[in-house]
Amino acid sequence: MSLLSTNTYVQCYHCGEDCDVHPILAHDKQFCCEGCRMVFEILNQNGMCDYYAISKNPGINQRIRVRENKFAFLDDGAIQQSLIVFKNDDETHISFYLPQIHCSSCLWLLENLHRLDDAIIRCKINFTRKEADIVFDQRFTSIRKIAELLTSIGYEPYISLKDIQHAKPTIDKSKIYKLGVAGFCFANIMLLSFPEYLGIDSKEQNLLVIFRYLNVLLSLPVFFYSGSEFYISAWKSLKHGFLNIDAPIVLSVIVTFCRSLYEVFTNQGVGYFDSMSGIVFFMLVGRVLQDKTYEQLSFERDYTSYFPIAVTKLKDKEEQTVPLPDIQLNDTLLIHSQELIPADGILTRGKALIDYSFVTGESIPVEKEMGEIIYAGGKQIGGNIELLVIKEVAQSYLTKLWNREELQKNKKDEERSFVHLLSRYFTWIFFAIAISAAVYWSFHDHAKMWTAATAVLIVACPCALLLSNTFTNGNILRRLGRNHFYLRNAQTIEDIANIDYIVFDKTGTLTTGEYHHIVYEGQPLNKEMKIKIASLAVQSTHPMSKAIASWLNESNRYELMVFEEFTGKGIEGIVENELIVLGSKTFVTDNALEKDIESTVYLKVGNTILGRFSFQNNYREKIPTLIKKLRNHYGLSVLSGDNDGEKKYLKDLLGHYANISFHQKPEDKLEAIQQLQRTGRKVMMIGDGLNDAGALKQANVGIAVTENSNTFTPASDGILQANQLHRLYTFIRLCKANKRIIMFAFIISILYNIVGLSFAVKGLLSPMKAAILMPSSTISILLITFGLSNLIAKKMSLK
Amino acid sequence: MSLSRATITNIFVDNQSNLVSVIILLLIASISVASLFLAAFIWSVKTGQYDDEASPPVRILFDDFKK
């Protein structure tokens, strides 16, 4: 028996991951696992190894194989119907979500899918949405086969309950059309207005008249179509008895348009069509920028995105695939390994080992015995189990939480922003000025009354406020996004700036879901023993076992004589003629009367119990620093679903005023937030699991923390990549700066308005002055907002 | 034959109105072409030409990877 020594790091040719000790060799290439090798074989046989030439190690790790008949449910007609986009005699169109898409190799491979299966006609990838639109000939293949083919090359389609329940959200493109029309008309109106400004000879009357009427023509689409964006929004809020920022803008646009029409038709001048269309154009640009969406992320996920589309039901000992909504009380479900529990039920057969990390963030699986209740949302990681449904999907614990009435209503975005309030004051002031100007001129020079009053209203358009608001918001959203903090919309920026209380979830949020923090108690282990233990531990895919192997930090391995894994209990094997056992206390001591201690693994070599490994939560990097910064400015709470083992540590971290609660159920968390809000607090909730979902939605701002932006997060206002959590305070400060920038830009724009007003009240606002004021104020505001927000972001050393 | 300044100015001015026709012609041509492109723009947004900005630039590189 030889000591295999591999100190060099071998990368898997397929996925680029570490190949451990025994790289699998095939075609002179090394693979980390059988799965990766098999994908390579498939591609190699089909002459598609260019996959590896486009990007380096493009594959997806295949160590965890997908259950063979996982996609059997796709043979079900009803489910097929719900997935098919289009179908006729010789072709079927279907769309799959493939979360593994990540590089150009993926794009190439998937778009060449027809080379792996002749019945596939085309496969088109939408990289942004990670979707594959597949057209195939249903006479020669099936949806199931395609799903399995995709899985076999490492792109397992993600099919969830959501796919049958909701239609795909369509992106509203009307703003883009409006923008295009406004841009076209604006450019041409500008062109036709210039001659007048640039001193066209008044004797060229014909030309002037033609230009003016062309302008009228070109302004129609801007006024009636492009501008409708603002009319609709103003009308909606007016109906709710609320004056939002669009209302004065609409008034101003209408006044400008009518006055311009009057001027042109009475042959008095060119009117202000260029200013009007310019304003509409720039405001639309701002809105489009602000509406920047992170298409690959979803802020609206509810339980349906997590739940499978179908499960296996046992009826008279026969397996039967049923769509999830058809599950009824007292059905017996067969839950396979790695499957999600879709409904609350009682374990009737098998040994359950449930990973509730989806729900709680805690990734140490929980053991359940026969007769125990298993709640929906957990994932079975042991063998197959059978479950008697005691609550329908819609009635189960998690779903009920979601369906609570107070969570169903959407927050009213519009009316919260300070911008609307500001614009209201602004509007009244300008109304006053307009009326005074009109009154003044009605006494002095009656002819100028209307000119002056309408000119004031043209100038009074708070579009500068809207522009600075939308452009700053858009830019801040972009900057935050670059730092992996994605916000659902612009209103969230302001909400973040306004919070005064922060609530953290503990597991998965403040701590990582992984267990690298291990404390060993017992007889000291020598190097030889460490290698032996590691050689054993590495064989299991159980997270605790894997964590022990990596904690031991030994790169050498022995070959195992015998290895056996007892699901939910532990593992044992013979290494170098020694029997080593790792597992729970009951398993290792072989004494069923012992009480298991959570998060602890016992070690037995031969017949001696050498010691135990206890797992401790691993707090994320720099969290203590973050907390220290935050606790000076915000009230803090930690709501943990776990036991209170780390109470002391948290107390030290958060200061004595912080509220720390343990054993919090999802509804407790929700309740806690509501409690805080009742005392007038504006609360930000930061969590990661489904158990935080209610709280996230209830909070003024709910931020979901995720390990990488592709994994699932519950519905929230923002998604924050976990390794950026320590910069939360900086992000909040940037959001606060947002308001100051808007105010500053607004003050500048008021200066422009004063200049404009000084002409307007005297009845001297000429189209040319308006044409100069409009773009110069617009451009300076854009420069200010972009410049300032970028400068501040840079100062905060954000990307 | 000599001409007074007045005549010169007169020529200058009168000839400008002469420009009307050609400017109108250029306007008609330019605006109709621009409208054509506006229509093209709307078509391209409508048919989802710009729905995915990530894959098209990558996709054109794949010609060279064939069987």
Place this chain on the structure above:
Amino acid sequence: MQVEKFYYDNKIVKMFAYATMLWGVVGMLAGLLIAVQIYLPAANFNLPITTFGRVRPVHTNAVIFAFVGNGIFMGVYYSLQRLCKARMFSDTLSKIHFWVWQLIIVAAAVTLLAGYTSGKEYAELEWPIDIVITLVWVVFGINMFGTILKRRESHLYVAIWFYIATWVTVAMLHIVNSFEIPFSFMKSYSFYAGVQDALVQWWYGHNAVAFFLTTPYLGLMYYFLPKAANRPVYSYRLSIIHFWALIFIYIWAGPHHLLYTALPDWAQSLGTVFSIMLIAPSWGGMLNGLFTLRGAWDKVREEPVLKFLVVAVTCYGMATFEGPMLSLKSVNAISHFTDWTIAHVHIGALGWNGFMTFGVLYWLIPRIFNTTLYSKKLATTHFWIGTLGIVLYALPMYWAGFTQAEMWKQFTEEGQIKYQFLETVTHIIPMYVTRSLGGALYISGVFVMIYNIWKTVAQGKLIENEEAEAAPLPKVAETHGKQYWHRWIERRPIQMLVLSLVLVAIGGLLELVPTFLIKSNIPTIASVKPYTPLELQGRDIYIREGCYLCHSQMIRPFRDEVARYGEYSKAGEFVYDHPFQWGSKRTGPDLARIGGKYPDSWHYNHMSDPRSMSPGSIMPSYSWLLDNKLDTAITPAKIRAMQTLGVPYPEGYDKKANEDLVAQENLIKANLKKDKIETPANAEIVALIAYLQRMGTDIKGEKKQVASLP
């Protein structure tokens, strides 16, 4: 329905590639010849067809429409097929397109050398060729849109948008600018006159630069640069914005070619404003190109193709920055009419278009011949020779431009003009010599390339039909199952034909519009009179010999110009100029007020041997004008054509025109005789003298030396 197998047509690409190289050499050699002629008048060989005035249009037309034109088609036929995942719509149309285009080029070269020119820069070709160009453009259009319609890739890559914009806009420009009234098989008069003609011409001229030399090449850049670097374009979104912004602004920059001219001020300023706006999209495009290579500069060091592309894109950036600067009035006051403009356009032509074409050739030829480039080393050599050539070309020209402008504008303390025009010319001759060396270097680089490509072709074998496969577009659009309108046309070639005919008809109808517009607007001012038949004939000789290429007819309202040439030009002076002859370059002095400045005999001797009258002059000799017989048989046709255009000759004047012609001829002959010069009857020189002596005299405020006719 299954994945379809189809074949890319590489043969047509090869043909266009060869034509590109062939015409590149021809065009550049013509350029080299005229570059030498400018300091060595003997190089004009005293033959009409080798004289500067005839060779220069051949140079510009060959480089723009033959070299760059074929380069565009090469790049489009290669990339469009691959971007659409479809073979070109019709092989026959491809072939017609290729051969007719080459035929046009040959016809252009022959007719231009023979002196058939419309006298409008960059649109010199005469009406029969204009019509053929229109037809072949329609053929290209059908072929391109046909390919787009039958594409198998739903997304239209940004390069295709640039190609579409090129086609649509060039079609419009060509049609609008080419309105002309033919009066013989190969000759016509421009539909517009004077200021109108100038405006249309430079609206066309600028946009031709924009949509023939820029947009299609931007399309090529967006395809070949990422391909050559094997990485996607830096920002696809930026490229989309780049395209739409460029399209909506470019059209209106034209008038910046007419700053300080008789064009109304507001129209001039309009050109300036829009030119300045253009910087943004142009630089957006350039940066997008350069940033694509971010992190791949090591590849640039090894790969000559990328070297060419990088320099090309950089030159694009330089030229598009310089362009708006040149359209600022203060800068334009200095640069216009000097060699600065020549330097500017050659940065674009040699750097942007030339280098981009070379890069594409080096990249594409080995691919369609299924081999690798014969020698990277030679290609790198070509790159360095070419770059050095550009530098040696551009720097002396910038220097010459500054020097010229500065010398023109200097006054002595007494308020006299300091330098005679000829002094300003002889002073910059060393720069002209250096420039021709730069040009020669550049061409030698092209020969290196041709050798390299010839060897590459020899070692490979053309894949005439390159196999590819792709699935057809889904019959049903994923959006609501509606059918696209083009599907309807696609399946029915007849419908497509009808549709294109309708479009052509609309185009034709549009052509009629100006007829009505213009007729009513022709001013009838007594003081400016139509040209006499002899002057008209003389003017046509002036146009034929390409005098406008070196002499302007536009005195700008600057102190030095008024002092040097006389009263500045007014719009009203040009109402009968079909076409206008304002010119764009002053290699020789302005001629707007040349009439009456010298005696007839001076002109006679000057044409016979310029250096006998002004020693050191670089003007070629036009001695054949002394003997050539004037074709008086065509005079009536010319008069009638002018009448159609609204020139107020009395009714039936065409029949009497030749009598007046002879009468005026005799007067000039008598004048010449006083200076002991005998001319045969009907000599062309007499007509030319008549025109020269007439120029600018209508409002010259002095006594005319040549009597005008009743």
